Amino acid sequence: MTTTAHPLVTAARRLARELLLPQAERVDQEEVPASHVEALRRAGLLGVGAPREYGGADAPVAVARETAEILAGACCSTWFVQTQHHTPVKLIATYDSPVREKLLRPLATGGLMAGIAFAHVRAFPRVPVRAVAERGGWRFDGRVPWYTGWGLNDVMLLAGVTDAGKVVFVVADAREQPGLTPSAPMRLAALTAARTVSLELDGLWVPEESVVLRMGQEEFARVDLPRAANAGPAVFGVADAALELVARSPEGEETARVLRERLDAVRRESYELADHPVPHACVPQRLAVRTRAYDVMRAATTAAIVAGGGRAMALDSRAQRLAREGMFLLVQGQTAEARRAHLGSLAAG
Incomplete structure (x- = not known):
């Protein structure tokens, strides 16, 4: 996404390159091992958005997004396990309760998952x-x-x-x-x-x-709506990983270039909307951009399958894994409004 020099981005790239990606196909057929969670803890990635006073990194949102893209592109299963962790951390840090003093530090430092x-x-x-x-x-x-x-x-x-x-x-x-x-x-x-x-x-x-x-309940729905209307970083991470495969094939270089331009454009627009100072502004636009992000991701993972040929049908194929992970991301965190917007876009062609 960027060339950010933040230490957590560097740590995520190293973890993806040395551990997650080499084991991703095996993990996909088995289960996320506890050693992966321990590696995330040692890298400080479980406290990316947690307050510094409780042992977290309090990193900018751009860093949290980039690390999420990197992890999802390397091993979406591991990303999905660890992304659950950040919501309780944020909620506990935001609201004053006895839970904060009891649990926030071990959660921020990864002592608890x-x-x-x-x-x-x-x-x-x-x-x-x-x-x-x-x-x-x-x-x-x-x-x-x-x-x-x-x-x-x-x-x-x-x-x-x-x-x-x-x-x-x-x-x-x-x-x-x-x-x-x-x-x-x-x-x-x-x-x-x-x-x-x-x-x-x-x-x-x-x-x-x-x-x-x-x-x-109505307040929950109001708070939840803009978050659920945005495209998540994992969509861009999986699409990026798929385009890397496409670019390596003799016939795929131009396809990868065109799709990457589309991906970069929709990523910029998506994050700009997510950073809007009014959380509930532009919800229809957010949903439309989310749908476009899915379209590019689906095109990228389809291109990876096509470029891989018959080999992509093997269960240990990276292209096939990314295509299935992309399918999962279509419904992850889905709300009725997001579903209506996506189905309407598909019907409109």
């Missing part, structure tokens, strides 16, 4: 997970359809919705316990390696001091 269990809140008015005040804490019942990083994460940011329409976010241990039962690891078309399970909650109790924040 966190996951997220709240995407189901977007299903409102359905309430897949219900939260009820009980015995000086909160009881959670229902089903978390997707939870990534099981067996790698120490804690998770869990959310449920009260009968009054409030979303309650808590930190809970990411382990089987009374009231929490994980499914077997899911077999998926892409990113099976990211250790995704569903969680059955049947009276999981979490103490009040583990609450990070409460907000109304």
Whole structure:
């Protein structure tokens, strides 16, 4: 994306080159190993956006984006596991709660790894997970359809919705316990390696001091909308990696050049919109640019398959892995509004 000399960008490039990329096809067919998470911790990449006073790097958003692109382009499964971690870190750092002093430093330094269990809140008015005040804490019942990083994460940011329409976010241990039962690891078309399970909650109790924040369902949707309308860095990282493969083929140099120009243009526009000083501004434009980013990514991964020929059908083919990862990114973090915008664009041709 840039030639940024920030030490975390340098560390991400080294990690991608020496560890993630050489092992990516094997990891894709197995699972993200704990050693990958440890390598991210040692490199300081688990604290990229965390406050300095708690041991984080407090790096600029451009650095966070570039490191995310690098990691996703090298091994999307590893990127997906670690990207879950940054949301709890940001939320805990933003809101004053007892959790901040207890957990923010170990999370910022990578001593603890966190996951997220709240995407189901977007299903409102359905309430897949219900939260009820009980015995000086909160009881959670229902089903978390997707939870990534099981067996790698120490804690998770869990959310449920009260009968009054409030979303309650808590930190809970990411382990089987009374009231929490994980499914077997899911077999998926892409990113099976990211250790995704569903969680059955049947009276999981979490103490009040583990609450990070409460907000109304409508406020959650308002805060979530602009974030979900933007194209994520992983889209650009996977597209970049695919174009590197295309450029290496004898017939692909010109195709790679043209598609890279398109990719660079949509990346610039996407990040400019994401940095708009008014978070809720330009949502239709953000969605349109997000769709264009998907189009370029899909063209890049398709070109990598074409350039690879029959070899691309092998499960250990990098081109095929990138194409499947691109398919995953089409629905990752998807909202109903984003889905409508993308389908409308496809129908319009």
